[in-house]
Amino acid sequence: MSAPFVPARRALAGLLLASVALGACGKPTTTQAGMAGDAASRVYVAPGQYDEFYAFLSGGFSGQLAVYGLPSGRLLRVIPVFAQDGEKGYGYSQETKAMLETSYGFVPWDDAHHPSLSMTDGLHDGRWIFINGNNTPRIARIDLTKMETEEIIEIPNAAGNHASPFTTQNTEYVVGATRFSVPTPQRDVPISTYKETFDGLISFVKVDSASGALSLAFQIHMPGFDYDLARPGKGPSHGWAFFTSYNTEQASTLKERNASQNDKDYIAAVNWKRAEECVAQGKAKTMPATYVHTLRGEDGVARADTRSGAPVLEVADCPGVVYYLPTPKSPHGVDVNPSGEFMAAGGKLATVIPVFSFAKFQAAIQAKDFTGDVRGIPVVKYESALSCEVQQPGLGPLHNEFDDAGNAYTSMFVSSEIVKWSVKDCQVLDRIPTYYSIGHLLVPGGDTRKPYGKYVIALNKITKDRYLPTGPELTQSAQLIDITGAKMQLLLDFPTIGEPHYAQAIQASLIKDRQVRTYDLATSRNPDAVKSEKDARVERRGREVHVYGTMIRSHFAPDNIEGIEVGDSVYFHMTNLEQDWDVPHGFAITGQQDAELLVMPGATRTSLWVPQKVGVFPFYCTDFCSALHQEMQGYIRVSPKGSGVKLTYNNPSQS
Amino acid sequence: MMTKSTRLLLAAAALALTLAYVFPLWHIALQAPQYPEGLGLYIAVNQVTGEKPQDLNSINNLNHYIGMKVITPADIPELRFMPWLLAGLIGVGVVAAAAGRRWMLYGFATLFVLGSVAGLYDFWRWGYDYGHNLDPHAIIKIPGMTYQPPLIGSKQLLNFHATSLPATGGWILIVAVTLAVLLSVREFRLARRAPAEA
Numbered sequence: 001m002s003a004p005f006v007p008a009r010r011a012l013a014g015l016l017l018a019s020v021a022l023g024a025c026g027k028p029t030t031t032q033a034g035m036a037g038d039a040a041s042r043v044y045v046a047p048g049q050y051d052e053f054y055a056f057l058s059g060g061f062s063g064q065l066a067v068y069g070l071p072s073g074r075l076l077r078v079i080p081v082f083a084q085d086g087e088k089g090y091g092y093s094q095e096t097k098a099m100l101e102t103s104y105g106f107v108p109w110d111d112a113h114h115p116s117l118s119m120t121d122g123l124h125d126g127r128w129i130f131i132n133g134n135n136t137p138r139i140a141r142i143d144l145t146k147m148e149t150e151e152i153i154e155i156p157n158a159a160g161n162h163a164s165p166f167t168t169q170n171t172e173y174v175v176g177a178t179r180f181s182v183p184t185p186q187r188d189v190p191i192s193t194y195k196e197t198f199d200g201l202i203s204f205v206k207v208d209s210a211s212g213a214l215s216l217a218f219q220i221h222m223p224g225f226d227y228d229l230a231r232p233g234k235g236p237s238h239g240w241a242f243f244t245s246y247n248t249e250q251a252s253t254l255k256e257r258n259a260s261q262n263d264k265d266y267i268a269a270v271n272w273k274r275a276e277e278c279v280a281q282g283k284a285k286t287m288p289a290t291y292v293h294t295l296r297g298e299d300g301v302a303r304a305d306t307r308s309g310a311p312v313l314e315v316a317d318c319p320g321v322v323y324y325l326p327t328p329k330s331p332h333g334v335d336v337n338p339s340g341e342f343m344a345a346g347g348k349l350a351t352v353i354p355v356f357s358f359a360k361f362q363a364a365i366q367a368k369d370f371t372g373d374v375r376g377i378p379v380v381k382y383e384s385a386l387s388c389e390v391q392q393p394g395l396g397p398l399h400n401e402f403d404d405a406g407n408a409y410t411s412m413f414v415s416s417e418i419v420k421w422s423v424k425d426c427q428v429l430d431r432i433p434t435y436y437s438i439g440h441l442l443v444p445g446g447d448t449r450k451p452y453g454k455y456v457i458a459l460n461k462i463t464k465d466r467y468l469p470t471g472p473e474l475t476q477s478a479q480l481i482d483i484t485g486a487k488m489q490l491l492l493d494f495p496t497i498g499e500p501h502y503a504q505a506i507q508a509s510l511i512k513d514r515q516v517r518t519y520d521l522a523t524s525r526n527p528d529a530v531k532s533e534k535d536a537r538v539e540r541r542g543r544e545v546h547v548y549g550t551m552i553r554s555h556f557a558p559d560n561i562e563g564i565e566v567g568d569s570v571y572f573h574m575t576n577l578e579q580d581w582d583v584p585h586g587f588a589i590t591g592q593q594d595a596e597l598l599v600m601p602g603a604t605r606t607s608l609w610v611p612q613k614v615g616v617f618p619f620y621c622t623d624f625c626s627a628l629h630q631e632m633q634g635y636i637r638v639s640p641k642g643s644g645v646k647l648t649y650n651n652p653s654q655s
Numbered sequence: 656m657m658t659k660s661t662r663l664l665l666a667a668a669a670l671a672l673t674l675a676y677v678f679p680l681w682h683i684a685l686q687a688p689q690y691p692e693g694l695g696l697y698i699a700v701n702q703v704t705g706e707k708p709q710d711l712n713s714i715n716n717l718n719h720y721i722g723m724k725v726i727t728p729a730d731i732p733e734l735r736f737m738p739w740l741l742a743g744l745i746g747v748g749v750v751a752a753a754a755g756r757r758w759m760l761y762g763f764a765t766l767f768v769l770g771s772v773a774g775l776y777d778f779w780r781w782g783y784d785y786g787h788n789l790d791p792h793a794i795i796k797i798p799g800m801t802y803q804p805p806l807i808g809s810k811q812l813l814n815f816h817a818t819s820l821p822a823t824g825g826w827i828l829i830v831a832v833t834l835a836v837l838l839s840v841r842e843f844r845l846a847r848r849a850p851a852e853a
Binding site: 518552553578579580581627628 | 692709712713716717720794
């Protein structure tokens with residue numbers, strides 16, 4: 001590394017305030033510090049060749065999930081999850097709208113933070129990936145064979161579902177927690193009663209092992225701190241899950257100062273196997289709740305169902321279900337190493353990275369080595385559970401990932417770097433700058449029992465001078481760093497969508513050959529599907545008109561429709577008759593207030609169109625499907641209301 | 656009478672034909688820039704199928720641009736009676752091997768050769784019909800261009816490179832018919848050397 005690094009120890013006191021304000025410090029004099037000389041050849045994936053890994057980067061405030069190839073950094077797809085996507089008609093078409101239903105009604109956006117791959121025996125199994133919606137608390141499940149959102153469940157009585165979804169070792173559960181403590185259940189109280197009335201919930205959502213279906217298993221009623229991030233245990237710590245918290249001061253205003261006063265906040269260590277016992281013994285009480293669950297059915301149509309009542313455990317009713325581990329200075333991430341024995345925390349304002357030993361933590365519980373309790377939750381003595389502390393690692397530690405050789409990598413937001421250290425003795429081994437202000441970081445497989453290693457990817461908030469500037473709003477970025485040698489080496493950086501919070505990567509070989517190419521038309525259960533062009537038709541039901549249309553290279557059936565009146569609700573149910581890979585058809589019509597439809601082979605999608613004007617309007621295919629794509633068009637005639645023009649339509653290839 | 660070895664080989668040739676019910680006779684492979692994974696058709700004794708589940712469907716859809724008729728296996732009567740003709744041929748071969756009569760072997764070989772020629776001609780005729788009798792209102796019309804796939808070998812048809820070759824069942828038939836002819840020649844020579852035995 002050629003760039004001078006400002007030693008954190010000396011810099012700490014003087015630079016902390018300034019660097020918090022500026023977002024980055026210790027900026028190297030060159031913009032390529034740590035860069036490998038032969039970087040290009042190490043990330044070059046020749047045309048027509050495949051990447052080794054799929055990487056799933058959260059879209060942050062875009063609400064979506066981006067799929068990249070590694071090591072090339074090529075963007076392959078953006079999977080719409082929590083936000084309407086006009087490009088794909090997601091959240092607009094009648095078949096997908098219900099995915100975005102919540103107990104607050106239709107919410108067309110969310111803040112998606114943490115993708116989490118399904119696991120079997122602590123290893124990625126390539127079935128699903130889950131991601132949280134932070135704003136209107138939700139968890140989504142995405143099918144990795146289709147790369148489509150299949151299901152979304154709302155987390156009742158939570159606020160800010162940030163510590164989520166983080167899959168358990170065998171995908172028994174995905175978890176959630178309240179980041180912004182609120183009256184629980186919600187009610188009308190003065191904000192000044194925070195300490196008396198505001199609480200948090202830690203939620204466990206069951207994942208059906210066969211179908212992946214999500215259901216709320218139980219919630220644990222917690223003191224009103226802000227629960228920030230989580231990791232379930234694995235190996236010896238399987239059956240436990242760890243949640244960081246900040247604002248143990250229970251401030252309700254100016255939290256940047258008022259929630260930063262305590263020397264230590266807590267990791268909440270939850271024994272979820274114990275919670276299961278208590279729930280099985282009927283110890284959970286039903287908390288009033290109304291929440292929405294949405295699922296894409298086997299017919300391809302998303303439906304929302306409203307569920308009520310949430311099983312909530314009180315800690316007092318289930319002794320031993322939660323312990324608090326004191327953790328320095330507003331911890332952000334808590335991460336469990338591959339062996340499952342160590343938990344490393346990232347205290348945002350801390351000058352150390354504490355590493356807890358699960359075995360010592362268990363021994364401390366046995367010995368009742370507690371310093372007190374918080375609302376009945378025993379507080380384990382810090383030193384008793386501690387394995388070691390990484391001293392003066394840098395500024396603003398946030399998250400830890402692990403390689404396959406016993407090392408940890410910690411992101412340092414403030415000093416804008418990744419620090420590599422040894423888990424067994426907490427010795428710093430290496431550091432590399434990031435450009436700039438890294439949040440999460442990712443080692444492929446770094447949250448499993450067997451990390452693939454090879455790379456660490458920095459997910460950066462600030463890019464300033466890294467790319468051609470694009471006005472006030474700049475892209476955020478990911479940086480690919482080689483970790484195979486003693487020194488980390490920067491290989492590549494690439495722009496991302498929205499804000500990449502956490503990301504996950506999986507070996508391409510685990511899923512690439514299982515990708516669905518087309519939907520089988522013959523077995524389609526979509527009630528509005530038209531399986532043969534001869535069945536294309538238009539039906540009027542009062543003021544509703546239903547067009548059961550087909551699309552195949554390169555025409556629509558029908559393609560001339562008359563007898564529509566201004567103000568009719570015209571439902572275009574469009575089936576793509578193709579059974580050929582990579583031949584989607586689009587459907588667009590003048591004045592379409594729903595976005596276009598983009599229909600995959602064998603699928604059916606519906607757009608509602610309410611004509612506002614008299615005239616003859618064209619509709620056309622939006623996805624360049626064939627040599628005669630431009631000819632793939634039709635007309636619909638709109639007559640004045642009450643004009644009584646007879647409903648007629650054609651079937652062009654039969655005329 | 657045929658020699659024992661001829662009878663055994665004849666029986667083997669006749670029985671090998673049963674494999675033609677299992678393995679397709681012919682394969683037509685299509686490649687185009689848009690289809691790096693390829694499309695393909697298998698022609699079996701009683702069926703025309705896509706190489707992959709949707710290939711026939713996809714080929715028919717592409718063919719509509721050039722005005723080719725839809726390939727509908729149910730409309731090809733040969734696919735209904737060919738299995739019976741093959742069964743008859745197998746029967747003749749087995750009986751000939753059992754009886755050991757040379758004239759029966761000659762009959763089997765003659766029927767087999769004639770049947771093979773007729774079959775290939777019929778395959779060519781269908782190919783000619785699909786390739787030449789095009790919809791006059793076809794979307795793509797190129798003067799002088801026809802779309803008959805080759806009987807055997809490769810040919811560029813617009814953006815598609817078509818390759819037509821025997822498939823497993825076809826190779827078995829070729830080996831069997833060759834064997835039948837060779838056995839006939841062998842027995843014919845033996846018969847000339849020892850006319851009394853005939």
